[in-house]
Amino acid sequence: MLRFIGTRMAQLAVVVLVVSLLFYWMLNLLPGNPCVAAFGGAATPEQIAECEQDRNLGDPVIVQWAKWGGDVLTGDFGKSYLTGRTFGEAITNALPRTLLLLAYSQFLALAAAIPLGLWSGYRQGSAGDKVITGGAFALLSAPVFVVGLVLILVFAVKLDWFDLGGYQPISEGLAAHFKVMFLPAVALAAGLLPIYLRLLRTDVIGTLQEDFVGTARAKGLPVRMVLLRHVLRPSSFTLLTIFGIQAAQAVNGAIVVEFLFDLDGVGSLLVSWVAAREFLLVQTLVALISAVFVTVTTVVDLVYSALDPRVRRR
Amino acid sequence: MTAAVTTVTRASRRAAASGRPRRSVALYVSLGWLFLVLASAVLAPWLGFLDDPHRPLAGQPEEGPSWSHWFGTDQLGRDMFARSVWGSRLSLSIAGPAVGIGVVVGGVLGVVAGYFGKWIDLAVSSVVNVALALPALVFALFIVTMLGQSFWNVTIAVTILTIPAIARIARAQALRFAAREFVTVASVMGARWPRLLFREVLPNVVPALASIAFLAMGIVIIAEGSLSFIGVSVGSPSITWGNILAAGRGRLEESPHIALTTGGVMFATLMALNFVGDELLRRLDVRETRI
Numbered sequence: 001m002l003r004f005i006g007t008r009m010a011q012l013a014v015v016v017l018v019v020s021l022l023f024y025w026m027l028n029l030l031p032g033n034p035c036v037a038a039f040g041g042a043a044t045p046e047q048i049a050e051c052e053q054d055r056n057l058g059d060p061v062i063v064q065w066a067k068w069g070g071d072v073l074t075g076d077f078g079k080s081y082l083t084g085r086t087f088g089e090a091i092t093n094a095l096p097r098t099l100l101l102l103a104y105s106q107f108l109a110l111a112a113a114i115p116l117g118l119w120s121g122y123r124q125g126s127a128g129d130k131v132i133t134g135g136a137f138a139l140l141s142a143p144v145f146v147v148g149l150v151l152i153l154v155f156a157v158k159l160d161w162f163d164l165g166g167y168q169p170i171s172e173g174l175a176a177h178f179k180v181m182f183l184p185a186v187a188l189a190a191g192l193l194p195i196y197l198r199l200l201r202t203d204v205i206g207t208l209q210e211d212f213v214g215t216a217r218a219k220g221l222p223v224r225m226v227l228l229r230h231v232l233r234p235s236s237f238t239l240l241t242i243f244g245i246q247a248a249q250a251v252n253g254a255i256v257v258e259f260l261f262d263l264d265g266v267g268s269l270l271v272s273w274v275a276a277r278e279f280l281l282v283q284t285l286v287a288l289i290s291a292v293f294v295t296v297t298t299v300v301d302l303v304y305s306a307l308d309p310r311v312r313r314r
Numbered sequence: 315m316t317a318a319v320t321t322v323t324r325a326s327r328r329a330a331a332s333g334r335p336r337r338s339v340a341l342y343v344s345l346g347w348l349f350l351v352l353a354s355a356v357l358a359p360w361l362g363f364l365d366d367p368h369r370p371l372a373g374q375p376e377e378g379p380s381w382s383h384w385f386g387t388d389q390l391g392r393d394m395f396a397r398s399v400w401g402s403r404l405s406l407s408i409a410g411p412a413v414g415i416g417v418v419v420g421g422v423l424g425v426v427a428g429y430f431g432k433w434i435d436l437a438v439s440s441v442v443n444v445a446l447a448l449p450a451l452v453f454a455l456f457i458v459t460m461l462g463q464s465f466w467n468v469t470i471a472v473t474i475l476t477i478p479a480i481a482r483i484a485r486a487q488a489l490r491f492a493a494r495e496f497v498t499v500a501s502v503m504g505a506r507w508p509r510l511l512f513r514e515v516l517p518n519v520v521p522a523l524a525s526i527a528f529l530a531m532g533i534v535i536i537a538e539g540s541l542s543f544i545g546v547s548v549g550s551p552s553i554t555w556g557n558i559l560a561a562g563r564g565r566l567e568e569s570p571h572i573a574l575t576t577g578g579v580m581f582a583t584l585m586a587l588n589f590v591g592d593e594l595l596r597r598l599d600v601r602e603t604r605i
Contacts, residue, residue: 023456143580145556149563149566149577157567259544260543271546286456
């Protein structure tokens, strides 16, 4: 097991390094001086010289990349030359919002997908199953911004149950917090729900054919207990794997949802930096996001193999 | 037999008996809708009854849907139906080449990896797995801003997104067919690898790729829609579905029809694409369908 973890960690490190080097190299292919761009075209020669010194622009790309990587690893994430705001300040403000949004949406998606998936798998072919699978299919086809717009229109504009005026931290009161966060979380969960549901349903249909399900029923266990105790358990592996894969995809949704609901999270930060041509910050943020995601996928893989030893032998 | 299992078998038999004709109807409706959307997108400049999408005061500003303006008008009085059709024109002309290139490049990579195996497979699979593990929109965003917000740059960005997903499915299909008897027989009869690959394996992978193309089309339309929704696709005054919706977002209170009509058309189109793709996969009995 230790050896397996070691190999996976080594692979992980290589992937992160390669991705960040690739990005750095791509940025260097851009025409023009990144330091001129960083000041939005209105810089004194001294400022540009200082920035060039800062970014080691005189060195070959690979040396620049190594120095930048060293800075990032020692906690120096750079700053905006335009506003003077550091990367750390911006991210400490934005990160909790995005993490909460992702956590709420994953919770909502799983909380809805598990009972619905179990039930529609158990009652495969019934009217209820058809409604559920049809609904899941429709949700799967709906882009997150269309779902979000409909949610805003119905629940915030027409019914006025929720607020739209930007993020409210938990310290402002739970009610205020959830009035702002609930709709974005639902919009994001709407994309995840059908993926979890369909997988679980397929799994359940397979598991129901197993002998141990028959035994459990023959013992006289109620259907609810059989589904939760015996049928859901083997499917938890599948759910875990897809959870890891979907974590990365959820960030795509988060960028759009944060934009739609004015949440100013990490996604909005990325979009605004991209728009302001803050390439140095964008590069650091993209490298960090990729690092986080490759780590999440690897950790999921490791948990998976700890739970199911058969995986390790592949 | 337990109650659970009997329910399942009886239910699936019922589904098999009754499902076929209704599914066919849905398939033809989907294909019909896709044809309608495609035809109106292609023919938009020559459709006489279609307003000029850029002309202000084609009607009263911010009017709801009516007989003369099917999708209503926006705050400048521009005809939303015309804008929606012209938006589909741009969205589809990005999605078309993107999926075409994606299927060819991804298909070749996947088939080669699946057929030859060994280090080629290892190289392709590891790149594909890394690419699939990264948040795609971040990359598309990055590429488009780096290269500039033009039609071809957006197309390049979304094409790159489709390649790994398609390659993965093509690889799985190639693996499946490379192990089949008819390939072994051909090989025993003295066929070399080009014949095995192009005459035995590839023809069996193509139908799967064709159905995947429908699903990939949906993904590309959503990706381009997301980019233009956050303002990072082809710049104004170009009309895309995404930027119509972004504009509609600001007017939800006064004129919800702006977002709802175009959103509805987009949703219906995506649903039709997914349905046709799923149905083809089902009829061709393709496994490993997740994209």
